[in-house]
Amino acid sequence: MVIKKIPLRTIKRDFLQFFSIIMLVAIASMTYTLFAVSMDDISKNYEMFKRDYVQEDGYFITSQEVDERLLKDKFEIDLEERLFYETQQDGITLRIFSISDKINKPYIGVGKMPEEGEVLLDPSFFKAHQYQTNDEITISGQKFKVSGIGYLPDYIYIIKNDQDLLPDPEHFGVVMMLKSDVQKLFPAPHVHYYSYKGEVDNIEDFKGFINSNWGLLKFVERDQNPRIIYTEMKVENAKKIILPISLFIIIVSSFILFIVMRRVINTMHAEIGTLYSMGYTQKDVFKVFMRFPLYIWFFGSVIGILLGYFGAYPFAEFYRSYFTLPKLTSFFPWQHVFVALLLPAIFIFLSGYFALRNFLKLTIVQVLHGIDEIKFGKLPTMKFFDRFEFKTRIMLKYGWRHFARELILIVGIIFATILMMYGMTAKDSIIVAIEKAYNENFRYNYLYMLNSASKHPEINLQDSAEPYNLLAFDVEGTKASIMIYGIKSNSDMIKLYDEKGKEISISDQLIISKPFANKLGVNEGDEIKIKNKFTGQEYTLKVYKVADLPVGNNGYMELESFNRLFGYDSGEYVGIFSKEKMNIPENLIFERYTKSELLTTIKASAEDLSKTIGVMALIAAILALLIVYVLSTLTINENKKNIGILKMLGYKENSIFKMVLGFNYISFLVGFITGIPLSKLTMDSFMNAVTKDIDFAMSLDLSINSVLSTFIILLVVFLLSRFLVRAKIAKVMPVEILRQQVD
Structure with a gap:
């Protein structure tokens, strides 16, 4: 049928408007696919890694050597001693472990298992210091050959101290070598480090027994080990935000599509009435107009899934390197592809259906009669606006007339504010908090x-x-x-x-x-x-x-x-x-920290945070730009006749722009101002949720810098959308409006 060409012809005519909606759907599908596939990839590899290479259930450090057979028999666990030392050289701390045979076995990512006089380095340290296999590294005055890269199941998140927030491979690394080499390099152990595997019925009895017999210095269960659980936490937290973010974008896209389809139907009432008079049924017309959501869903979802799928593996590699987690297996995420297709379809087709439902109830005469007869609900008149001067009155009435759109704009700005504010504040809070604590509260070096x-x-x-x-x-x-x-x-x-x-x-x-x-x-x-x-x-x-x-x-x-x-x-x-700095015998020291090391770690890690923040800010900015642009374009297209009349009356384009779209500035400010306390509430809830089960607490406070930065970025995006839309007003010619009226 010829009428099947109507949707594509209409989309081609208003390409940017429909393309923006398609991109909103694409971003939603891409966000879901990107995070779901990458997090699933990490989860599957992590589960395989901890199972096949026997991740510990905990470790403890004692001042005396324990009776391993006694502990194994009494508590029914597997136990393995691990030689453990630390050495500092040229501002770099190396933590040296002997290679285990049963628990926490290393996975060789590059190179081979070390022989005598060789070592494995953790991947982050290896990369940060640009080592190659067969290079030499000096440890405590002795040279060793780097045989490759090793991954440890209990050192996935490689932080030096349990209280550290971020890894710092520039200044801290993990070294794995043969037990015989460790004994030659450090002949006198001053502490004894043990990893255990197995479920202990009464952990308090276990710790008490070790402490009373061999002097317990440290005991860390697996679920309290930040080098293990931070990986699980970050993956789980990422999974929790995938669906809400994707759903929000899809719902906004669906609502905008609903408005667009209503406008398309209203402007094509004569054509549709003619189709009815030619013998086409409501079913025929319905099928044709449902092609709008079909095209938007199909192109948006496919583009989003492809972008998300091909971006997921580099994203997973970035996460994996951040956690020093090896890739042991690959898989095709068919279930996530299905969800990424299904989610947008549900909302997009529903919005298309509801946009058409009321129109299809009208008679042929009502459809042919014109746009004024096709009403889909009307807001009450606001006589309060009449007290203002003409331009302000028109601006307020346009805003009130399109209240639902202004509400969507406000919600979009709120969402973009929360997303961007979280990124800005996370970076500022960590750096400011650490610097404040170590300048005002902790005055030791x-x-x-x-x-x-x-x-x-x-x-x-x-x-x-x-x-x-x-x-x-x-x-x-x-x-x-x-x-x-x-x-x-x-x-x-x-x-x-x-x-x-x-x-x-x-x-x-x-x-x-x-x-x-x-x-x-x-x-x-x-x-x-x-x-x-x-x-x-x-x-x-x-x-x-x-x-x-x-x-x-x-x-x-x-x-x-x-x-x-x-x-x-x-x-x-x-x-x-x-x-x-104190001269304390090494055999007396269990752990040591310096303020300068910690501050250096935080500042060095700010670059990684900035990359994450940049991604979040970019997504927030794109969403804000698309939402503002589409809604503004809709208003301009619906009011071309009024704009033409205002031009004929002598009003300048700038004044017309303010009258028709000036209310958007109020909506932008309302959205941003509302987003500030909601950002604080969201961040507090998020921090409480992610830290409730770990030995760490931190408050994220909004800084003036983060608020201003977010406002400036969103304002620039908002003004850019204004600039793009302003060009449409310039293209509205009064003579064209008059010709349309004559026709």
Whole structure:
């Protein structure tokens, strides 16, 4: 039938308008496909990696060598000792592990398993320092050949310290070598590191038994190991946002399509009435006009799926390298392709149907009579607008007349604001929070954690150093843990302040960080029940003060009060804060941190954050541009007659533009202003959700910089769309309007 050509002819005539809707559908399908396929790829490879290379169920470090047979028989677990050392050279920290045979076996991504005098490097460090296989690396004065790249199942997210937020391969790397080489390089082990595999019925008995017999220094279950669970968290969180984002874009696209189809039908009433009079049935007309959603769905979905599918594997590689996760298998994601096709189809075809439904109820006479007879609902008249001068009155009436479109515009700007604000704030908050904490609150330059708690008469503490004690506790009723520090009452190394900036005095009462208080939902004066991670001893402590610390699941007490409460002798300590580097024997040190290393890590990682933020900002900007452009174009096309009349009356294009589309500026501001508190609410909810089960807390606060940056970017996008639409007003010629009226 000839009438089948109507949809394609109409789309060709208003190509940019329909192309924008197609691109909205394409972005929705692309977003779903991109994230779903890449996250599924990562999940499948991760599950295979941890199964085939025997990811640990936990690890512990003791000050004495354990009786492995006794532990295996008593708790029915597999156990394997792993030689573990750290060395620093030229500002780079290398963590050296012996290669395991049973648990946490390395996967060789490039090269081969090392022989004597050879090592494997983790992929991020290998790449960051531009190593090649068979290159040499010097470790503690001895040269080794790099045999290849190794992936460890328990070091997927390679951070130096458990409290670190981001990896820093420029300054930290993991090295794997034969046990014999480790023993030659470091002949005297000062701690003993064990990985275990198997489910322990009573984990508290397990920890208590190890601690009482061999001196437990650290115990980390798999579900509390950030080097493992951060991978799972990020994949799960990415999966959670796929459907909402995709659905939002699809629903907006469907609503815009609904408006477009209504306009197309209204402007073609005479042609449709003629078709009826020629013998075509409503069914014939319905089939023809349903080709509009069919073409938009098909081209949009196919373009989106192709873009998402081919972009998914590079995206997965980016994520995989970020987590140092190997690719062990490939698969075709047919189920995600099906969903990416089905989701847009449901909403797009429904919008097409509802746009046609009322029109098809009209008689042939009503259709032929003209556009004024075809009403689909009408908003009440706002007499309040009549008090304004003419131009403002017209602008307000146009905005009210197209209230639904303005609402969609507001929602689109809100969504773009939230998306962009999250990216901007995440970057700013991490950098600002760390710099603030280490300039205002943590004033030490070096932190040393020793391998035992005692009075340490062998260490001479200078005026620039302070002792501290430390214990880890589980919080009853949650999966969260708290690290409680015992520090000097007049400490120069740790300064705590309340929200008003007043210094909090250190006493025998518990002070906790603000993010941790928010996570638990507790305030000053509330009680929390905690349990010692090593001994299982339970305590109930009252929260004396909440310190305005930006990060950390931390608590603080006066050192001697800490020792009395938790069973230590007076004067005992397990660590040292120092403003100067200390000469402490290596056999006494368990872990060490420096402020400069941490700050360098954060700043070096800002580049990776900026890339992610750039992607989020680009998606937000494109969505805003498409939504504003399509809605504005619709208004212009519907009001060509009025625009022509205003031109004949002598109004300039600038004035006409403000009258017809000026209300969009109000909608833009309403959307952005509404988006600011919603961004804060969304970020707080997101942070609480992703950190509720891990030993980390952080608050994301909106900064003036992030608000202004988001506003400027969205305003530029909005003005660009204004510029594109303004050209359409310039093309409206009064003579053409008059000719159409005569015709």
